Amino acid sequence: MNAPPAILRAATLIAFALGAAPAAQAGRSCEGRPPTIDTIAQGLRLAEHAARVLDASGAQVVVIARRGQNLDAYRLRYSHLAFAYREADAGPAQPPVWRVVHKLNQCGTALGTLYRQGLGEFFLDDLYEYEGAFQIPRPEVQAALLPALRDNARAAQLNTPAYSMVAYPWAQAYQQSNQWAIETLAMTQEPAAQTRERAQAWLRLHDYRPTTLHLGALQRLGARLTAANVAFDDHPDAKRFSNRIDTVTVDSVFEWMQRSGLGGPVQVIR
Numbered sequence: 434m435n436a437p438p439a440i441l442r443a444a445t446l447i448a449f450a451l452g453a454a455p456a457a458q459a460g461r462s463c464e465g466r467p468p469t470i471d472t473i474a475q476g477l478r479l480a481e482h483a484a485r486v487l488d489a490s491g492a493q494v495v496v497i498a499r500r501g502q503n504l505d506a507y508r509l510r511y512s513h514l515a516f517a518y519r520e521a522d523a524g525p526a527q528p529p530v531w532r533v534v535h536k537l538n539q540c541g542t543a544l545g546t547l548y549r550q551g552l553g554e555f556f557l558d559d560l561y562e563y564e565g566a567f568q569i570p571r572p573e574v575q576a577a578l579l580p581a582l583r584d585n586a587r588a589a590q591l592n593t594p595a596y597s598m599v600a601y602p603w604a605q606a607y608q609q610s611n612q613w614a615i616e617t618l619a620m621t622q623e624p625a626a627q628t629r630e631r632a633q634a635w636l637r638l639h640d641y642r643p644t645t646l647h648l649g650a651l652q653r654l655g656a657r658l659t660a661a662n663v664a665f666d667d668h669p670d671a672k673r674f675s676n677r678i679d680t681v682t683v684d685s686v687f688e689w690m691q692r693s694g695l696g697g698p699v700q701v702i703r
Contacts, residue, residue, distance in 0.1 A: 468557065476557040483552050483565055483702045487517065488529050494518045494575040494582065495567040496614070496696065497533065498683045503561045507646055511566055511683035514611040515555065518582045534582050536613040538596050543661045545596035545610065547589055565702040568687055570618075574695055577621040591616045591629050597664040599680045602636075602643040604667040605629045611681040615641065618695075641689045644682040 468476075487495060495518075498511035515535030533555045536545050556565065570578065581587040597607035608616075608629070619632035619639075626632040665673055672679065690696035 468559065472559065473557065475563045476560065477553055479560075479563045479565060479702065480552040480556040483556065483567075484528075484531055486700070486702055487519075487531055487552075487567070490569060492519070492569045492575065494578045495569050496618075496686070496690065497555070497567040498565060498687070499556060499558070499560055500562040500564045501558055501560050507644075509644065509682055509684045511687075512561075514614045514683045514686055516578065516582050516614060516617075517552065517555075517567070518579055532582075534588055536592065536608075536610040538598070538610070538662050541660065541662055543596055543664075544594050545592075545608065545613070546594070547592055547613070563703065566683075566687070566699050567702065568690055568696040568699050570690070570696045571694070574618075574622065578618065581617065581621045588617065590627070591620055591632060593629065596662050597667070598660075598662050599646070599665065599668075599678050601667040601669075602641075602679055602681050603633055605633075606667040607664055609681065611683055611686060615681055615686055639693055639695075641693075642685060643679040644685045646678040646680060647676050648678050 483497075494516060496514065497517045498514050500511055502512040504510070504512055513535070515533050517531050517533045520530035520532055531552050533550045533552060534547065535550075535555075536547050538545050556563075569575075581590075591608075592613055593605065593608035595607045596609060598609055600607040600609045600612055602612060615636060616629055616632040619635040620626050623631075623635045626635045665678065668678060687696075687699045691698060
């Protein structure tokens with residue numbers, strides 16, 4: 434099976450803060466289950482289609498998502514957010530190369546690490562459904578994001594290794610994948626937002642609204658006892674004890690970017 438070079442770029446772990454680390458999957462434990470030929474073929478077809486669509490978009494940076502988990506019970510469509518950026522042009526005879534920068538949970542542990550991958554690996558993560566989506570930020574938003582995404586130190590500046598899938602959006606004890614992405618976006622748009630606290634203040638100022646999940650006490654207890662990558666102690670007691678868990682979701686980021694004028698409409702990739 435032959436795939437375009439732009440798709441089958443090897444993943445590069447960015448040793449931002451943790452150094453070498455095992456293979457990671459967003460919010461799932463590592464089961465050691467090898468992918469099937471059908472899974473690989475479907476993932477690569479989706480990645481190839483995504484590359485063609487992104488090439489045609491004319492964008493330098495997009496916010497990209499995948500449907501890795503079934504979140505229908507929470508009325509959410511996409512589970513994982515990342516940035517995809519166009520690599521420096523290799524020449525007129527070479528197709529554009531797209532890189533993905535994102536944060537992944539380390540095999541269901543309480544740690545998260547940043548990765549730089551190709552589109553192929555981004556869509557080969559045992560997806561619940563072979564569907565992605567992307568949003569094109571305004572040109573000036575892209576221009577500020579691009580150099581930060583290409584630079585390991587800048588991309589890692591706001592990364593917090595302590596990981597919780599339901600990290601509270603306005604606290605700094607933990608950080609989940611979507612939260613890293615939106616805080617990094619804020620950092621690149623505001624020169625003063627060079628800490629997580631200031632990035633979150635910028636997001637509040639620009640009316641970002643997290644998703645509120647309604648999780649009962651037994652659900653919270655079960656998740657906390659059985660999953661190292663879930664914590665609730667960063668949430669305010671008033672919200673937590675009334676079963677309201679605020680967190681950063683892909684759907685809320687897409688909605689906010691379009692509502693605020695930071696990005697265009699969501700475009701689905703199937």
